[in-house]
Amino acid sequence: MSSLHKSVRKALGFSTLLGGALLLGGCGGGGSGPSVPATPVPTTAPGTLLADEFNSGSLDGKRWTVLGSTLNIQRTQMGNTPSFAQDSDGTRYMRVKLDSYLPTPSVRDGNSLEFLGTEVGGTMRFARGNGVSFESRMRLSAPNQAGMVAAMFLYSEKGIYGGTPPLLLDEIDHELLTTPLNSGSPYTWTNIYNDFILHQPGQGSGDSYVNNPTKTEGLPEPIIATFNPSGWNTYRIEWKAGSVQWFINDTLIRTDTSARVPDDALGVRFNIWAASAPPTGWAAAFSDTLKAATSAADNKTYSLDVDWIHVKSLDGSAATTSPLVFSAPRTSGAPMAGYKGK
Numbered sequence: 001m002s003s004l005h006k007s008v009r010k011a012l013g014f015s016t017l018l019g020g021a022l023l024l025g026g027c028g029g030g031g032s033g034p035s036v037p038a039t040p041v042p043t044t045a046p047g048t049l050l051a052d053e054f055n056s057g058s059l060d061g062k063r064w065t066v067l068g069s070t071l072n073i074q075r076t077q078m079g080n081t082p083s084f085a086q087d088s089d090g091t092r093y094m095r096v097k098l099d100s101y102l103p104t105p106s107v108r109d110g111n112s113l114e115f116l117g118t119e120v121g122g123t124m125r126f127a128r129g130n131g132v133s134f135e136s137r138m139r140l141s142a143p144n145q146a147g148m149v150a151a152m153f154l155y156s157e158k159g160i161y162g163g164t165p166p167l168l169l170d171e172i173d174h175e176l177l178t179t180p181l182n183s184g185s186p187y188t189w190t191n192i193y194n195d196f197i198l199h200q201p202g203q204g205s206g207d208s209y210v211n212n213p214t215k216t217e218g219l220p221e222p223i224i225a226t227f228n229p230s231g232w233n234t235y236r237i238e239w240k241a242g243s244v245q246w247f248i249n250d251t252l253i254r255t256d257t258s259a260r261v262p263d264d265a266l267g268v269r270f271n272i273w274a275a276s277a278p279p280t281g282w283a284a285a286f287s288d289t290l291k292a293a294t295s296a297a298d299n300k301t302y303s304l305d306v307d308w309i310h311v312k313s314l315d316g317s318a319a320t321t322s323p324l325v326f327s328a329p330r331t332s333g334a335p336m337a338g339y340k341g342k
Helices: none
Strands: 024-027 048-052 064-067 076-078 083-086 092-099 106-108 111-113 115-122 124-126 132-140 148-158 168-177 187-197 216-222 233-240 243-248 251-256 267-274 301-313 321-323
Touching: 048 124, 076 267, 092 267, 124 267, 132 148, 132 267, 148 233, 148 301, 168 233, 168 243, 187 243, 187 251, 216 251, 267 301
Parallel strands: 024 083, 076 115
Antiparallel strands: 048 301, 064 115, 083 092, 092 115, 092 301, 106 111, 115 267, 124 321, 132 233, 132 301, 148 168, 148 267, 168 187, 187 216, 233 243, 243 251
């Protein structure tokens, strides 16, 4: 979600893309460590459902949209817009940004909003069919700063927030937590959700994030030898009937074959946000070294850089797609109990 649900989202309505085309920046500043070599996105390969190299300097409005300021995750108000940059080697990419300065801080859902984050969402959902692969090449611009969560994740929801049937979500996450990445035992994080009931009116605190063998499980994944958070890495999720597998740089890091495997069509998203401290936040992701700025002049920008995304059916067929539909904006919400225990 992204781990979307470390605190309940206030609303899930998409915003319009702000400001039209976003200009291509100059040289990007994304770290100096070893990287996985770039692989051209096979846009015409059999079974390709989505391929975008983010080379044009703007988002393709038919494929992507940006979530607006009605969405908040822990310390972060969303609504920031991505920018586009180019490295000295010619690599062009999208920058999903987190700004430490929020012009109008506020309190929402028990959290003090101090940061301005970005979430970019695909406009289509992909049915599982005989299996679908979602793969992206990404890096963190400042992995040495603890307190942030950045992700590529798959998401869909159904039902009615506070109604009958209640709002349920399916989700599969590849997450980067910069706090453990700077620890003595670094790890990345993977999540999975199936028909998970969010905290909402009439549902109490919703489903539990812990000890929930049929609904969700989040796990730390030890760092593999080829992984360097400041360099380019490829992240892949292979979603099949009865199984989900997560890969980093083509190395399998987790397999789940439980009832938690989602069965609803899923869309792809990218985001970056700042974690809150317990009890309303996520202890493993929070760091008090990530400071909010009090003026625009003191703003610091962090980013998840995305070189490309490729979605394909695993058997080469043309999987079923559908528009990504969201529930009505939520008018209330509170942090979820339980996740702070992870």
